[in-house]
Amino acid sequence: MTTPSLPAQPTVVLVDDHAMFRAGVRAEIADTIDIVGEAGSVAEAIATIRRLKPAVVLLDVHLPDGGGPAVLAAVLDELPAVRFLALSVSDAAEDVISVIRAGARGYVTKTISGPDLSAAIHRVAEGDVVFSPRLAGFVLDAFRDAGPGPVAPVDSELDQLTPREQEVMRLLARGYSYREIGGELFISIKTVETHASNVLRKLQLSSRHQLTRWAADRRIV
Amino acid sequence: MTTPSLPAQPTVVLVDDHAMFRAGVRAEIADTIDIVGEAGSVAEAIATIRRLKPAVVLLDVHLPDGGGPAVLAAVLDELPAVRFLALSVSDAAEDVISVIRAGARGYVTKTISGPDLSAAIHRVAEGDVVFSPRLAGFVLDAFRDAGPGPVAPVDSELDQLTPREQEVMRLLARGYSYREIGGELFISIKTVETHASNVLRKLQLSSRHQLTRWAADRRIV
DNA sequence: CCCGGAATCGGGGTCACGCCCGATGCTCCA
C-alpha cells in the first residue's frame, strides 16, 4: 500500500512542543530524512499531517492537550498509511504502552543518536516495528498481560464494586478522611464506613494505605 | 569581579543529557553565543566546567546521578565567577526551587525561543537574574517562605531531621505502622511515636498521608 | 407480592495515630 517502493528518503513530519528540540532533530537527520513539516501542538500536528500525508510522523509523547495519543486518535483511522514513531524523554512503561496502544509503530527515547534515529525512521517507513532495547521488555510484558486479547479490557476487580463503592474508593485512595468523604458525598460518616469496609473486603485489602497503592498501580487515581 | 567588560559573546558550556537537544540549542544560539563546551552527565559537566571556566553554564535540571544541583554543589564554591542558568522542561515548583537554592542565577523552560535564550544568557553573564514570567510566582513564594535567608543552601528541610528521624520518616512514608517500624528498628512503639511526632512537626505536616505525598514529591521513597 | 441488592444510617468495640506530659542515659563540646 505504500506509494513508492524506493528506499529513498522518507517524508517525515516532526511533532514536538519544543522548537529547539525540533531544530536539533532536523540538524541531526536532515541529510538522510526528508523533513517536510513540523508541528508544536496537537491541533497543529493533526492539520499538518492531514495536509502533508508524510510517510512517518515523529511524535513526542508528552504534548499539551492530550499528548501523542490524541494525535494518533485523530489521524490514524483517516490516514492508515502514515506510520508513527514515538519519540520521548520518558522510558516509563505507561507512556510506552499508552502510545503503542494508540497505534504507534515504534518508540525511541530522545537519548538516541542521530544515525540511529535515521535508521529507525527508515525501518518504520518500511513497515518494521522499532523499539529501543530497554523498552522491549515493557512491550512484551504489556502484551503478555493483555493476552492474545479479545476486546475485553476487563476490570473484573473494579466491577465487583457498586457505583457508590467505586466513588468512595477513589476518595479513600486519595487519602480523604471518612468525615471529608461524607461531606463530599453528602452522606454520614457511618455510611462511608460501610462502603469503605465493603471496598476493602471485596478487594481483599485491609488498610487504606494498601488501597492507595492498589489504585496507584492501576492508575485509578 | 567579572573579568572582561565588553558585552561581547559570553562563553557558555552546555549541559544536557540529550545530545540532540544540545545540537538544537547550539543551532539556535551559536550566532550570538560562544559555546565552548558541552557535557552530557554530571561528572562530565564538572570536569568540563573546571577546565573551560565559562562565563555561563546552561544546565539541565534533570540529569542522571543527581541532576543540575549536583553539578552546582561541586563547582559553585570553587568557581564563583561562573554563572548558572537552569534550562528545563519542567515548570514544577520543586524543580525551580531546588536548583535556585543550589545556586543557579536563573531558570528558563525549554519552550523558550532561540533569541530569548540568547538574551537570557547575556543577561545572566552580566549578572542579572533571569526567570520565565510563569516562574516568578514560585520564586517569590519560596523566598518569602524562606525569609531573607542567610547563606543556608542545602536540603534545609531534610537536614532538620536527625539521622534516626530520617530513618523513621522513610518507613512512615511507606505506610509502615508504628509497631512495624519498631520491629524493624528494634525500638519500642513509643520511641517511634516520638520520632514520628518530631518528623511531622519539623516538616510542618500533620498526618501520615501528607508525609507520603511530601516524600513522593521529593522522590525520597 | 415478596425477595434481594443497593444505599442509607446507628451503636458498640478495638486498635492505630498523633499529641501532651515526663524521665533516663548517652555523647559531644564549651
Add this chain to the structure above:
DNA sequence: TGGAGCATCGGGCGTGACCCCGATTCCGGG
C-alpha cells in the same frame, strides 16, 4: 563540670480507622 542534643522509653488522652452487629428505605425482578 556543666549543658545541649540525641535516642530511648513510659502514661495518658482525644480522634480516626476499621469491624461487628443491626435497621430502614427504595427499586427492580421472578
